[in-house]
Amino acid sequence: MVSGSLAFLVLLVLAVGAWEVQRLVGHRLLLLEGVGVLGLGIAAGGHGLGILPEDLVRNLHPVVLVGIAWLGLLYGLQIDLRVIRRLRPWHRWSGLLLPVIPAALAGLTILLASGRPGPAVLVASVATIASPRLAGLVLEGRRPADRGLVRLLRVVMAFSGIPAVILLAVGTTLLADGAVEGLSGLAGALILGLACGFALVHLGTGERQDIRLMILLLGAVALTGGGAVCTAHSPVLPAVIAGAVVINRTSSHHRLLRVAHALESPLYVALLVLIGASWSPHRLDLAVLGALTLARGLGWVVAGSILRRVAGARGIVLGARTPGLGWLPQGPLAMGMLLAVTELLPGSGGILEAGVLAIVVNHVAGHLWASRTLPSREAR
Amino acid sequence: MTVRWIVLAFLAAGTALLRSLAPVPGAELLSLGLILLAGLLAGDLAERIRLPRVTGYLAVGMGLGPSLLGIVPGADVVRLRSFEEIALGLIALTAGGEFSTRIIRSRWKLLVAVTGTHAAVIAAVVGGIVWAALGRFPFLGPLEPGARSAVALLVGVVAVAVSPATTIAVITETRARGDLVDGVLGITILKDLVLLLLFSVASGLAFRWTGGQAPGGLGGLAMHVGLSLVAGGALGVGLGAYMRWVGRHTELLVVALALLATEIGAGGTLEPLLVCMAAGFTARNLFPSAAEPFLHALERASPPLYIVFFALVGAGLPLDVLVAVGPAALGLAVVRLLVVMAATWLPAVAVGGSPVFRRYGWTGFVAQAGLSLGLAARIGTEMPGFGRVLSTLIIGAIVINQLAGPILWRWGLVAAGEAGTAPDGGAGNGRHMERR
Numbered sequence: 001m002v003s004g005s006l007a008f009l010v011l012l013v014l015a016v017g018a019w020e021v022q023r024l025v026g027h028r029l030l031l032l033e034g035v036g037v038l039g040l041g042i043a044a045g046g047h048g049l050g051i052l053p054e055d056l057v058r059n060l061h062p063v064v065l066v067g068i069a070w071l072g073l074l075y076g077l078q079i080d081l082r083v084i085r086r087l088r089p090w091h092r093w094s095g096l097l098l099p100v101i102p103a104a105l106a107g108l109t110i111l112l113a114s115g116r117p118g119p120a121v122l123v124a125s126v127a128t129i130a131s132p133r134l135a136g137l138v139l140e141g142r143r144p145a146d147r148g149l150v151r152l153l154r155v156v157m158a159f160s161g162i163p164a165v166i167l168l169a170v171g172t173t174l175l176a177d178g179a180v181e182g183l184s185g186l187a188g189a190l191i192l193g194l195a196c197g198f199a200l201v202h203l204g205t206g207e208r209q210d211i212r213l214m215i216l217l218l219g220a221v222a223l224t225g226g227g228a229v230c231t232a233h234s235p236v237l238p239a240v241i242a243g244a245v246v247i248n249r250t251s252s253h254h255r256l257l258r259v260a261h262a263l264e265s266p267l268y269v270a271l272l273v274l275i276g277a278s279w280s281p282h283r284l285d286l287a288v289l290g291a292l293t294l295a296r297g298l299g300w301v302v303a304g305s306i307l308r309r310v311a312g313a314r315g316i317v318l319g320a321r322t323p324g325l326g327w328l329p330q331g332p333l334a335m336g337m338l339l340a341v342t343e344l345l346p347g348s349g350g351i352l353e354a355g356v357l358a359i360v361v362n363h364v365a366g367h368l369w370a371s372r373t374l375p376s377r378e379a380r
Numbered sequence: 381m382t383v384r385w386i387v388l389a390f391l392a393a394g395t396a397l398l399r400s401l402a403p404v405p406g407a408e409l410l411s412l413g414l415i416l417l418a419g420l421l422a423g424d425l426a427e428r429i430r431l432p433r434v435t436g437y438l439a440v441g442m443g444l445g446p447s448l449l450g451i452v453p454g455a456d457v458v459r460l461r462s463f464e465e466i467a468l469g470l471i472a473l474t475a476g477g478e479f480s481t482r483i484i485r486s487r488w489k490l491l492v493a494v495t496g497t498h499a500a501v502i503a504a505v506v507g508g509i510v511w512a513a514l515g516r517f518p519f520l521g522p523l524e525p526g527a528r529s530a531v532a533l534l535v536g537v538v539a540v541a542v543s544p545a546t547t548i549a550v551i552t553e554t555r556a557r558g559d560l561v562d563g564v565l566g567i568t569i570l571k572d573l574v575l576l577l578l579f580s581v582a583s584g585l586a587f588r589w590t591g592g593q594a595p596g597g598l599g600g601l602a603m604h605v606g607l608s609l610v611a612g613g614a615l616g617v618g619l620g621a622y623m624r625w626v627g628r629h630t631e632l633l634v635v636a637l638a639l640l641a642t643e644i645g646a647g648g649t650l651e652p653l654l655v656c657m658a659a660g661f662t663a664r665n666l667f668p669s670a671a672e673p674f675l676h677a678l679e680r681a682s683p684p685l686y687i688v689f690f691a692l693v694g695a696g697l698p699l700d701v702l703v704a705v706g707p708a709a710l711g712l713a714v715v716r717l718l719v720v721m722a723a724t725w726l727p728a729v730a731v732g733g734s735p736v737f738r739r740y741g742w743t744g745f746v747a748q749a750g751l752s753l754g755l756a757a758r759i760g761t762e763m764p765g766f767g768r769v770l771s772t773l774i775i776g777a778i779v780i781n782q783l784a785g786p787i788l789w790r791w792g793l794v795a796a797g798e799a800g801t802a803p804d805g806g807a808g809n810g811r812h813m814e815r816r
Contacts, residue, residue, distance in 0.1 A: 005462045009639035016629050016636070065406050188398075195394055202387045203417060212420065215684050219416030223391065226409030230398040266632065 007059035010052055014044050015270045034335075035360055037269050041276015052277040060274060064339060065225035066218075067271040069235035071336035073221055074260050075161045076197075076243020080253070087155065090314065094152070094307055095159025101306075102299025102327075103128040103167060109295040113288060119351070121171030122341045126355060127296045128164035130157040131331030131366075149318045152307060153326045161240070161333055168337060169237045172344055176232065188231035193238030196220045196227075197245025204250060213259045234340035268332045275339060275356060284353040293358045297365070300324035320373045329366030330359045388418055392444070396451050411456040412463075412688065414444065419687035432786040434549045434690050441694020448699065457695050460688065465652070467682075467689030469638020471545045472653045474552070474678050475569055476616075476660025477671065483562050490563055490737070493727035495570040498745065499540055499578055501723040502716065507536025509715050531770055537582040538774050539716045541575050543785065544568050544653070545693075546747035549686055550789045552679065558798035559734040564744030569657055571745075576605060576651065608651040611644065612658025619659055620667030623674050630677035697779045709776025713784070716777065720745050736796040743792030747785020748778045 018037040044051040084092060107124030111117060169186055176182030200220045207213050220242055221235075228235040243260075247253045304324020311318055320326070338359065342352040395410045418440045426436030444452040484491065511532030547568050551561055619637060623630065638656060645652030664671045724742040727733075733741070793799040 005465050005639050005642050008462055008466075009636060009643055012632060012636045012639065016632055019629070061406055062409055062412075065409055188401075192394070192398075195391065199387050199391050199417070203384055203421070211680070211683050215416055215420050215687065218684060219413045219420070222409040222413030222416065223395070224413075226407050226411070226413060227395075227398050229404050229406040230401050230410070 007056040008063070010056055011060055011063065011270055011273060014040065014052060014273045015266065018273055019265075019269050034268070034272055034332075035363065037272040038276045038279075038356065038360070041273040042279050043276075044273070045277030045279060047280050047282070052273070054278075057274055057277050062225070063270060064274060064343070065229065065235055066221055067267045067274075068336045068340050069221045069225040069228070069239040070217075070260070070263060070267050071271075071332050072165075072236040072239030073217065073224070073243040074257075074264055075165075075333050076240035076245075077247045077253070077257050077260055078158070079162070079240070079244040079247060081248050090310060091152070091155045092159070094310060095155045096162060098156050098303040098307060099128045099130065099160040099163050099327075101303040102296045103163065105295040105299040106292055107167075109291045110288075113291070118171055118174035119345055121167055121174060122344060123292070123351065123355070125164045125167035125171055126330075126334055126337050126341055127292070127299070128160055128167060129330055129334040129337065130160045130300070130327035131329045131334065131363075148311070148316050149320055149323060149326075152311065152318070153323065156303075156307070156327060160327070164333075164337065165237055165240050168234060168340065171341075172233050172237075175344060181232075185231045185233055189228060189233040189237045190241065192224060192227040192231065193241025194245060196224050196238060197242035198249070200242060200246045201249045204246070204252065204256065207252070208255075210255070210259050210262075213256060214263070217256070217260055217263075234337075234344060236337055236340050264332065268335070271332075271335060271339060275335065275352070278342075279353055279356055281353070283350045284357065285350045288350060289354040289357050289361075292354055293361050296358070296362070297325070297328060300327045303327070322369075325366065325369040326373070327366070328362040328369065330362055334359055384421055388421055391417065392449075392451055396449075399451070399453070408456040408459040411444075411452040412460060415440065415452065415688055415691040416684060418444065419691050423687070430790075432550050432790040433553050434546055434686070434786040435783070437687050437690035438694035438697075438783065438786075441691035442697055442699060443694075444691070445695025445697075447695075447697065452691075452695050457692055460692060463685060463688040464692050465642040466635055466638045467685040468545060469641050469652060469656045470634060470678055470682055470685060471548050471689075472641075472656030473634060473638060473660040474548050474675070474682070475544055475565065476612075476657035476662075477664045477675050477678065478548075478551075478565055479569055479657075479661055479664070481665050483566050487563060487566060489731040490728060490733045491566045491570055493731045494563070494567050494724055494733075494741070495574055497723045497727040498567070498571060498720070499574050502540045502719050503533075503536035503578065503582075505536075505719045505723075506539040506712075506716055507532040510535045510712070533582045535712070535770070535774060537575070537578050538778075539712075539719075540571065540578060541748055542568055542571060542745050543747040543782065544572060545689065546782070546786050547744055547789065549690070550786050550793065552682065552686075554790060554793050554799040555802040556793045556798040556800070557802040558736070558796065560736045560740055560744070560793065560796045560798050563728075563733065563737045563741055568744070572653060572657070573605065576654075604649070604651060605654065607649060608645075608654035609658045611650055612641070612655040613662045615640070615655065616659035616662025617666060619674070620663035620670050623663065623670035624667050627670075627673060630673055631681040634674070634677050634681055693782070697782065698775060699779070705773050705776040708773055709780060712773065712777040713780040716781070717746060717784075736798070740792035740796045743788040746781055746788050748781040 015037075018040040021040060022034075022036040041052070042048055045057075046053040087095075103124040106127035107120045110123045111120035114120065169189070172189075173182035173186045176185055197220075200216060204213060204216050207216065221239065224238040224242055225235045228238055246256060250256065301322055301324040304320075304322055304327070308318050308323060335356075338352065338355040341355070345351060392414060395414050398410060399407060419437045422436030422440040423433035424436070426433050426439070441452070443449055445457065446452070446454040511528060547564060550556075551565070615637060619633070622633060637659060641650075641652045641655040641659065644650050645655060660674075663674055721742040724745060725738055728738040728741055790799070
């Protein structure tokens with residue numbers, strides 16, 4: 001029996017090491033954000049050097065729950081209705097509806113492969129997410145040449161988490177033994193999120209010290225993580241709800257968001273190491289990986305062409321022919337949700353393996369597309 | 381404030397409800413979350429009524445723990461032990477880091493005199509009183525002369541122990557510095573070393589008197605302490621070098637060091653607390669330029685861990701034991717308190733200790749927690765026959781000391797005028813000494 005302290009120590013050392021390796025040699029080795037960390041996790045895992053074997057990973061289950069909940073909370077903290085109300089209505093609808101297209105195609109692929117609607121909806125929820133980070137990474141602070149395109153890309157990227165979380169909740173409910181159990185679990189997760197959100201609002205009012213806000217956020221995240229497993233749901237749904245409640249009910253949301261961002265990187269790196277350590281080449285199904293990647297890519301291409309037409313009808317001409325490829329990359333929330341889905345489907349080996357590789361492939365493809373299609377004015 | 385407590389009550393009720401739904405792995409996070417939120421509020425409340433925040437954390441743990449409400453079940457207290465280990469490691473690192481060679485050079489007479497007097501007088505007087513009073517504790521049953529001496533000796537030794545965690549935590553939260561802090565900190569660290577030695581000798585004698593199998597002798601203990609100090613020194617050199625030449629991820633590094641010390645001490649070869657103290661001391665004194673960022677990193681990583689640590693200590697305090705042996709435990713605690721007062725004042729006067737130390741020094745040596753509870757539990761499991769009853773009595777006294785200790789220590793620091801004198805973002809005299 002491995003102690004929790006040892007497991008935590010190994011994870012800490014690996015995460016810091018991975019962080020440093022990525023920082024020092026990531027650019028030289030052309031490693032995209034997070035890919036190097038994943039690689040180190042795979043190397044350290046049970047199928048690599050064995051530094052972080054399966055029993056150690058099992059002991060770190062609470063860290064996984066907290067990490068997933070933290071990423072969910074961070075996303076929820078960005079659902080600011082004040083900002084959303086300032087958007088044009090067609091931006092809002094595009095952001096909410098377009099991500100459903102790749103989700104539908106990815107879900108259909110899994111449904112055809114497994115014949116079960118629950119897993120199909122859950123995988124679709126991961127496929128829905130597009131990372132809002134990429135455009136920023138590629139442009140590196142420079143002014144984009146096609147600002148209209150970047151704006152639309154970012155709107156859809158920012159909104160894509162909402163249908164993803166809804167699909168995750170639906171998929172989890174479908175997995176339950178019966179309708180009553182499923183719906184009561186869903187209700188429990190919703191109430192948990194609302195309760196944690198409103199508790200954070202009341203407990204955080206007037207707080208000015210970052211460390212106190214950090215303790216409050218950690219407490220709320222631990223509650224959502226622990227409560228979610230009791231309701232047989234992933235921590236993502238309650239955490240997103242809690243974050244959304246907090247951001248829309250407090251005036252100190254900027255401070256909260258800053259504090260939440262401060263812990264995002266260490267937790268994300270830790271999650272990536274754990275995902276890498278759990279990744280097994282023997283469970284990888286290349287057919288599923290190819291089908292998933294193609295279905296999602298095709299979905300986003302279709303969504304992009306629809307957006308191009310919708311924008312054109314409003315007199316906005318988008319320079320890129322296939323703007324949908326800009327939505328291929330997936331960030332921390334997608335990784336967190338993939339881990340959540342894997343936890344919800346313990347018997348179905350291969351989803352983590354295919355999902356992780358699909359995210360990496362999408363990341364690389366999206367990066368290539370963005371670096372070619374979104375040159376800055378200075379670069380031109 | 382009232383609204384916040386009502387919100388917390390709702391969260392606690394919800395947590396209890398969720399716990400009743402399904403006892404699944406990961407549900408201990410509910411306890412962790414509730415402890416963090418409730419601990420923050422209880423710390424504020426304690427501060428408002430001029431009590432140490434630590435007392436608030438302890439109260440939260442006792443209230444939510446298995447002895448009272450049971451919202452944090454005993455199984456969760458065990459599952460969350462990793463946090464306790466990290467927190468203890470950080471506290472020991474802080475103790476070592478705050479302790480500079482200047483303190484030793486300028487106050488070595490006081491440190492040696494008070495530590496020596498505590499070890500000899502507290503053990504002898506408390507042990508003697510217990511020996512004399514044993515016939516009056518009916519629940520111990522009839523004792524053989526050897527067993528009676530063993531009981532007295534072990535109770536005396538446990539009475540010497542203090543809680544370094546409480547001492548450091550109250551110094552940190554009150555931002556105290558000065559002669560009193562220096563003296564109490566130094567003696568606390570030294571006492572930890574002496575106590576290991578004392579307990580080893582006492583348990584050897586006690587086992588011999590009661591016909592049990594004695595554990596390893598003094599040679600083994602010397603090896604144990606020596607190896608711990610050497611390992612801690614080596615880790616300290618690594619830590620100091622890292623802080624000086626790399627200096628990134630410092631909060632994660634100190635947490636990793638605390639975990640590492642716990643792990644290498646888990647086999648029983650090394651003492652984790654000594655390893656951490658030695659590491660902090662070495663890093664601070666061999667790499668003075670790294671001391672400031674190192675101690676700041678400790679401070680930044682500490683607050684949530686302090687809440688969890690002291691709340692878990694509170695949750696682990698067996699309040700039912702206190703009820704069962706209340707009067708006897710209270711008597712033992714009062715006797716210990718009086719002896720601690722005398723054993724601090726007398727040597728301080730004899731070696732010319734500062735007036736504040738003579739007057740308030742004793743307040744820093746009342747609290748007892750982890751180590752004392754551990755020793756008491758070992759008596760309960762390892763001593764044949766009467767061990768369990770005895771450990772119950774000792775634990776009852778420790779509960780009283782742990783509740784009163786932080787309150788008295790905070791009062792002492794405030795009365796001595798040392799509370800709130802450390803620069804913002806710093807506590808203890810370590811950095812203050814560096815600047816002088």
